[in-house]
Amino acid sequence: MADFIPVNEPLLDGNEKKYLAECIDTGWISAEGPFVRRFEQGMAAAVNRKFGIAVCNGTAALETAVAALELGPGAEVIMPAFTIISCAAAVVRRGCVPVLVDSDPVTWNMQVGQIERKITPRTKAIMAVHIYGLPVEMDPLLAIARKHGLRIIEDAAQMLGQTYKGKPCGGFGDISVFSFYPNKHITTGEGGMVLTDDEHLANRCRSLRNLCFKQEKRFVHDELGYNFRMTNLQAALGVAQLELLGERIARKRHMGKRYTEVLSDISGLQLPASTAPYAENIFWVYGLLLKDAVPFDAEEAMRRLSVLKVGTRPFFWPMHEQPVFRKTGLFTGQVYPVAERMARRGFYIPSGAALTDDQIEQAAAAVRELMR
Numbered sequence: 001m002a003d004f005i006p007v008n009e010p011l012l013d014g015n016e017k018k019y020l021a022e023c024i025d026t027g028w029i030s031a032e033g034p035f036v037r038r039f040e041q042g043m044a045a046a047v048n049r050k051f052g053i054a055v056c057n058g059t060a061a062l063e064t065a066v067a068a069l070e071l072g073p074g075a076e077v078i079m080p081a082f083t084i085i086s087c088a089a090a091v092v093r094r095g096c097v098p099v100l101v102d103s104d105p106v107t108w109n110m111q112v113g114q115i116e117r118k119i120t121p122r123t124k125a126i127m128a129v130h131i132y133g134l135p136v137e138m139d140p141l142l143a144i145a146r147k148h149g150l151r152i153i154e155d156a157a158q159m160l161g162q163t164y165k166g167k168p169c170g171g172f173g174d175i176s177v178f179s180f181y182p183n184k185h186i187t188t189g190e191g192g193m194v195l196t197d198d199e200h201l202a203n204r205c206r207s208l209r210n211l212c213f214k215q216e217k218r219f220v221h222d223e224l225g226y227n228f229r230m231t232n233l234q235a236a237l238g239v240a241q242l243e244l245l246g247e248r249i250a251r252k253r254h255m256g257k258r259y260t261e262v263l264s265d266i267s268g269l270q271l272p273a274s275t276a277p278y279a280e281n282i283f284w285v286y287g288l289l290l291k292d293a294v295p296f297d298a299e300e301a302m303r304r305l306s307v308l309k310v311g312t313r314p315f316f317w318p319m320h321e322q323p324v325f326r327k328t329g330l331f332t333g334q335v336y337p338v339a340e341r342m343a344r345r346g347f348y349i350p351s352g353a354a355l356t357d358d359q360i361e362q363a364a365a366a367v368r369e370l371m372r
C-alpha cells in the first residue's frame, strides 16, 4: 500500500548542511552574519534588482514594502480579491484601504482590465500578486500606473524563477516581495525579501526591518519600525537553496506537464493554463477547479482525496468574504464572481519540490478515481 502523499515537502539536498555548519562553527547566527548579505545580493541578482532587504517572512516583507512607500492615511491600494490575507492586512495596518478587483477565469490572476474603473482621487498604488503559476499581465498594469501616477508593489512570493515576456518576476514596479516559506520555490523555513531599484526605498526598508534605529543615536527613534530581521541561519539555507533554483523550476514544470497529460481528458475539471501569451506556467502549485456540473465542491473533493491518501490545500478565500473585514464594513455588498467560484470549487494537489515521479502518477490516478 502506498503512503500518504503530503501536499508539500521541501527538498534540502544542496549545501544547506554545510552552510548551517559554517554558522555554528563561526558563531554567526544573528542577522549580523555574512550569509544575510550574500542572500540579499543573490536574490537581487536573480531578479535583476539593485537592492535586496531580507526579512523574517513574506508577510513581513509586504508590511515593510507598504510602510516604506508612505502612501498616507486613507490611500487606496488596488489588489486582487483572490489572494492571501497578508496583502490586504499590510495595507489595512498602515491605515490604507484595499480596493479589490476580480480574477481572470483562465489565468486566475487579477483582471487588469478592471483596474482603471477602480481608480479614484485617493488611489495611490496597485498591488500586483502573481497567483499559482502564471504572472499578472504586467504591461497594461504598468501603463495604467504610469498614466495615473500610481506606485506598484509586486508580490512575487509564488513566482521566483518565473518571467513576464522574458523579464524576471520580482523585477517590476517600485518594490517587490518574496516569501521563503517551505512551500515556496526556495525556502529558509520562514523568510522573506523586499527588492527595489530605489535607494531611498531600500534604506527605508532596512531601517523599518530593524526598529528604525537611528544611525547617529541608536536608541532614539523618529519612526516606529519592526523587528523583521532574518537570521544568518535562515540566510544560510537561502544561499544554498538559491544555488538550485534552476533545478527546482525545471522540476515544477515537469510536474505540471505530467499532471496535465494525465488529467486533461477529465471533463469536470478545469486545469491550470499551461501558457499565456507572455509566460509558460511555472506551476508553483497544481490547482484544480471543479466545473459547475460536478455535483460536489472543493471541500468534499479534498475529503475524498485524503481517503485516497492524497494531500490537498484549498484555494484562497477572497478578501471581500473575510469575516475580519466584514465586521468592519469593508467591502460590504461587493461581489467578485470569479474569485468566489474559485474559492469554493478550487484546490491544489501535491506540488512540492520533493514530489517523486511515482507520487505524481499516484496523485493523478487518485484524481481520476475521484472524478469517475
Ligand SMILES: *Cc1c(COP(=O)(O)O)cnc(C)c1O
Residues within 6 Å of the ligand: 057, 058, 059, 060, 084, 086, 087, 129, 130, 155, 156, 157, 158, 179, 180, 181, 190, 191, 192
Ligand atoms: C506565501 C505568500 C505570502 C506570505 O508569505 P509568508 O512567508 O508565509 O508570510 C504572501 N503573498 C503570497 C502571494 C504568498 O503566496
